[in-house]
Amino acid sequence: MCENNKWDSSQIRNYDLDLQPIPRLHYKDPKVDELMKTNQPVLLSGSNIAKPAVDKWTLEYLEENLGKCGHTVYVSKTHKFKYFNREKILSKANPKGVEFTSETKSVEMKVSDFMKKLKEWKQGDDRLYLQQSLNSSVGSAIVKDFMGFEWRYVTEKKIRHGWGELSANLLFIAMEGNCTPCHYDEQENLFAQIKGFKRCILFPPDQFECLYPHPVYHPHDRQSMVDFDEPDYIKFPKFKNVKGFETVVGPGDVLYIPIYWWHHIESLLADGPTVTVNFWYKGGPSCLEYPLKDDQKVSIMRNVEKMLLEVLQDPKEVGPLLRTILLGRYV
Ligand SMILES: CC1(C)c2ccccc2-c2ccc(C[C@@H](CC(=O)O)C(=O)C(=O)O)cc21
Ligand SMILES: [Zn+2]
Numbered sequence: 111m112c113e114n115n116k117w118d119s120s121q122i123r124n125y126d127l128d129l130q131p132i133p134r135l136h137y138k139d140p141k142v143d144e145l146m147k148t149n150q151p152v153l154l155s156g157s158n159i160a161k162p163a164v165d166k167w168t169l170e171y172l173e174e175n176l177g178k179c180g181h182t183v184y185v186s187k188t189h190k191f192k193y194f195n196r197e198k199i200l201s202k203a204n205p206k207g208v209e210f211t212s213e214t215k216s217v218e219m220k221v222s223d224f225m226k227k228l229k230e231w232k233q234g235d236d237r238l239y240l241q242q243s244l245n246s247s248v249g250s251a252i253v254k255d256f257m258g259f260e261w262r263y264v265t266e267k268k269i270r271h272g273w274g275e276l277s278a279n280l281l282f283i284a285m286e287g288n289c290t291p292c293h294y295d296e297q298e299n300l301f302a303q304i305k306g307f308k309r310c311i312l313f314p315p316d317q318f319e320c321l322y323p324h325p326v327y328h329p330h331d332r333q334s335m336v337d338f339d340e341p342d343y344i345k346f347p348k349f350k351n352v353k354g355f356e357t358v359v360g361p362g363d364v365l366y367i368p369i370y371w372w373h374h375i376e377s378l379l380a381d382g383p384t385v386t387v388n389f390w391y392k393g394g395p396s397c398l399e400y401p402l403k404d405d406q407k408v409s410i411m412r413n414v415e416k417m418l419l420e421v422l423q424d425p426k427e428v429g430p431l432l433r434t435i436l437l438g439r440y441v
Contacts, residue, residue: 127352147271151355157362160387164304167385185214186239187213188213195329244281300364303385304386309357322346325425358378370409
């Protein structure tokens with residue numbers, strides 16, 4: 111895995127997974143469009159997409175210019191930051207508000223306090239992960255750098271590949287070793303690495319059965335139930351057969367994470383904090399052409415789950431009803 115002797119394999123966590131490398135291409139290589147057109151991940155190298163950030167966004171600069179208002183900081187007792195959607199707790203699909211606890215909580219923190227905690231952090235302390243939308247609430251210097259991103263290139267890709275509107279540009283500052291467990295998003299993603307190195311493990315949408323996502327009504331919707339650090343092969347036997355892709359992104363790299371592709375992302379161990387900016391685009395209009403694409407099937411499965419929960423109300427009735435439909439008739 112060691113490519114540019116800036117890091118070594120002792121800095122990535124050891125999972126027993128069958129992984130192939132993600133292609134790394136120059137961002138102007140026409141093969142980039144071949145891969146994007148077929149929803150394949152690709153690592154774009156040598157691009158200036160977020161060049162002003164790569165050149166200027168040191169932690170000191172960010173502390174100075176991120177703005178005085180509070181920023182959303184996630185706190186975790188472990189290295190894992192598993193997304194938890196609070197709105198799902200009392201949604202109509204979960205009327206009884208089944209008790210859910212989240213290992214990750216979010217707090218508002220001044221960037222100066224965040225940076226101070228980053229410097230003083232030691233093993234065993236809670237870990238922090240700052241997330242900030244790059245909008246008018248950040249300082250004017252950051253806005254100016256942001257305007258200097260290579261918008262012509264990313265907009266050309268959005269149009270050429272029929273992506274939807276740009277929904278967000280988020281800035282992430284992670285502690286070394288932080289890990290975002292395996293999940294998928296319903297957005298196209300250009301993941302621009304600014305500072306430090308992140309190991310990215312990706313799985314195509316057709317690995318759904320091997321990754322066992324939480325039910326759609328669960329606050330951990332879209333997240334895999336499998337704990338990569340200690341997989342429970344009894345509860346999740348197909349996880350043993352999962353097949354994926356892997357790369358390590360460094361400053362200036364941009365990774366295309368296609369919509370509905372699973373991704374597990376970790377900041378290298380013992381290499382200091384990392385900074386990332388992502389570009390999330392809504393999915394484009396997808397016409398039902400046959401055979402259906404794997405991500406369309408995931409979307410259909412989500413809609414079936416939502417409809418059944420809507421009408422059955424009680425999540426415990428979904429399994430028996432689907433089993434009645436399936437057994438002896440479809441399987
Ligand atoms: C862990 C964290 C801070 C978080 C906590 C609670 C709710 C949401 C999120 C959230 C969402 C996106 C990311 C960035 C990235 C993963 C990575 O780079 O770590 C990723 O998944 C993507 O770009 O799609 C990180 C987070
Ligand atoms: Zn994500």
